[in-house]
Amino acid sequence: MKHRRVLRAAVTVAVTGALAAxxxxxxxxxxxxxxxxxxxxxxxxxxxxxxxxxxxxxxxxYTTILNREFNSVVAENEMKxxxxxxxxxxxxxxxxxxxxxxxxxxxxxVRGHALLWYQQEPGWAQNMSGSALRSAMIxxxxxxxxxxxxKIYAWDVVNEAFADGNSGGRRDSNLQRTGNDWIEAAxxxxxxxxxxxxxxxNDYNTDGINAKSTGIYNMVRDFKSRGVPIDCVGFQSxxxxxxxxxxxxxLQRFADLGVDVQITELxxxxxxxxxxxxxxxxxACMNVSRCTGITTWGVRDCDSWRGSDNALLFxxxxxxxxxxxxxxxxxxxxxxxPTDPPTDPPTDPPTDPPTDPPTDPPTVGCAASVSxxxxxxxxxxxxxxxxxxxxxxxxxxxxxxxSGASVTNTWSxxxxxxxxxxxxxxxxxxxxxxAGQVTEFxxxxxxxxxxxxxxxxxx
Numbered sequence: 001m002k003h004r005r006v007l008r009a010a011v012t013v014a015v016t017g018a019l020a021a022x023x024x025x026x027x028x029x030x031x032x033x034x035x036x037x038x039x040x041x042x043x044x045x046x047x048x049x050x051x052x053x054x055x056x057x058x059x060x061x062y063t064t065i066l067n068r069e070f071n072s073v074v075a076e077n078e079m080k081x082x083x084x085x086x087x088x089x090x091x092x093x094x095x096x097x098x099x100x101x102x103x104x105x106x107x108x109x110v111r112g113h114a115l116l117w118y119q120q121e122p123g124w125a126q127n128m129s130g131s132a133l134r135s136a137m138i139x140x141x142x143x144x145x146x147x148x149x150x151k152i153y154a155w156d157v158v159n160e161a162f163a164d165g166n167s168g169g170r171r172d173s174n175l176q177r178t179g180n181d182w183i184e185a186a187x188x189x190x191x192x193x194x195x196x197x198x199x200x201x202n203d204y205n206t207d208g209i210n211a212k213s214t215g216i217y218n219m220v221r222d223f224k225s226r227g228v229p230i231d232c233v234g235f236q237s238x239x240x241x242x243x244x245x246x247x248x249x250x251l252q253r254f255a256d257l258g259v260d261v262q263i264t265e266l267x268x269x270x271x272x273x274x275x276x277x278x279x280x281x282x283x284a285c286m287n288v289s290r291c292t293g294i295t296t297w298g299v300r301d302c303d304s305w306r307g308s309d310n311a312l313l314f315x316x317x318x319x320x321x322x323x324x325x326x327x328x329x330x331x332x333x334x335x336x337x338p339t340d341p342p343t344d345p346p347t348d349p350p351t352d353p354p355t356d357p358p359t360d361p362p363t364v365g366c367a368a369s370v371s372x373x374x375x376x377x378x379x380x381x382x383x384x385x386x387x388x389x390x391x392x393x394x395x396x397x398x399x400x401x402x403s404g405a406s407v408t409n410t411w412s413x414x415x416x417x418x419x420x421x422x423x424x425x426x427x428x429x430x431x432x433x434x435a436g437q438v439t440e441f442x443x444x445x446x447x448x449x450x451x452x453x454x455x456x457x458x459x
Contacts, residue, residue, distance in 0.1 A: 131378025208244025286334025
């Protein structure tokens, strides 16, 4: 099939009951407001999207439904690694560019899927490992995200990196074997390459609170605590005949970490419960203020990767199914994404007099520490910069690398030099730090960086 996946067996568990900043889409209402998925979702500040195979954009019946009902698109395959970099260092964007052009012409936002995935790697990457693969991986993220810079609402930076089962741990893959920080490195590289896009982690079998979703939750919580740039989490939601009873609660706990949540690949097995499940998923998203949109994986049943499951909202003739009505009703009944009201001033004046100024002047400067993930022939360094009590308007970190060591990639900083005495300066978004505030940058290299000690100067 065109979308090269294997349907997961453990799709769901127990039964249930019953736009963020930077997003580009048409939100104006029209005479059809509330009568199409896109109009109703837009009225509530959200998107309703579909996965698209660009070869079908020449099919009139397909594009009629797509353009009428959806205000967001994601490429089924055209932006994956094997499509965009079939030979190392030689990039092809024809399919992705066509989809972006269609979206721009029809008032749609674009989700980018996916920069890194252990499947659909080109053959040359499948045969790589260690520092060579790490370098190729970071270069791929940088090149693709830079090409589409400013045109993508949200990137699935990393897809399906956690294992199924009860471990809550990472999936073994050639990407994982480059070092446990590979996901972090990918997100940092994506932020530099396309700073206006939302950066998402995306996975399946995470519909309820289980070991896998909790492992991802712990990663996101760690990233947020350390300033790793993650903005959203995607829940694929390939569903069978039931839905996890804690589906909404699971979305909410991620939203409470300060990230957006999105339903990214929704499809539901046909049967008597299909319309109910579609409606329940939509209501759950509407009830979580940081759930910014829903995407179905395809448009019509005959476009679906799930074959005879008839898992989408339109049949092969383009007719709306009962599930469509259930979704539309839930969109129309749901709340809009709230806007934050201004906070009221305090009603009572402070009773305590102003405190005396501190006797010690603020400390001008910064401190730096480094953690290394090393392997035979290479390393990744993650550097933490902490501002002194005066804060910073910029910073500069220096290292003296051992003989034979060389910097090959840098993220969230600008490098000067690659061997011997090297320095790293802040980029435009992480130089200004408040008192005691922390930011991080990283670099990758060949050789060994064992024993290096950073020095930090602030301006």
